[in-house]
Amino acid sequence: MNKRIALLAAPLALAVCLPVHAAGDANAGKTKAATCQACHGPDGNSVDPQYPRLAGQYADYLVQALKDYKSGARNNPIMKGFAAGLSEQDMEDLAAYFSRQRGLVVPEAPKTVQP
Template identity: 50%
Template structure:
């Protein structure tokens, strides 16, 4: 375990997560009818560009829905969907999807799994890339109590896009660009982690994560 990973693990003890009243999964199931078109039955999307929601931490999903509604996470389609959701609706949806079981993912046979695993488990100390395992766990289950999402079996295409969107924040700063990016991560950890990743490394990581279970 490298020094950066140890620092991140130690930092977890000091991270506070906003708590909220647990949602009603039964009510969430009824409300989820509007989510099926993109996210699939029981939150298992069949479309690689749309994330699987099944089994995701309740607090994490709730925060993302809040962020979409507040404009802290940008997506035109989701902005329209969440516009009519109350705080209770979002909590209920989060509770419902948290209780579902995600379908097993699989990495591409041509993917550089060795590179993805090396980065996920060990990071890259020379370039300041922290190991993903520190926050997302050895099997990609995440740390729900700290707000770190589950990643295992997620679509590789979706993971790739999110990593590039986080990286784009740093690119925008360097180039004075306004290209759409994602910056709603916990304490900007993902922005710091992705700024040094190459496209090859991002693709390898996404494929490795998709095959975790």
């Protein structure tokens, strides 16, 4: 009987020990994105080419980028300063918000008129 309990308890113990992946809250991310708007635009679609467009990016990519700025793995002093104060949940929330925004739509090339 003890073997059965041990076999049932082992997967449960493992599940409890695994890290929990925090889900981002897009509504909270919208509020937290206020400081991002100056460079990246209100919805993450910057009109200035020196600032990346965040809208429509994968959430996990955005979270990783923020973590990299915070750790210094990505070298940008401005973003490092912004990311320094972000918690894991803040990053998840921001990523949830920007990933749900409509990204850049590339217009079709103009059609040439044949004479």
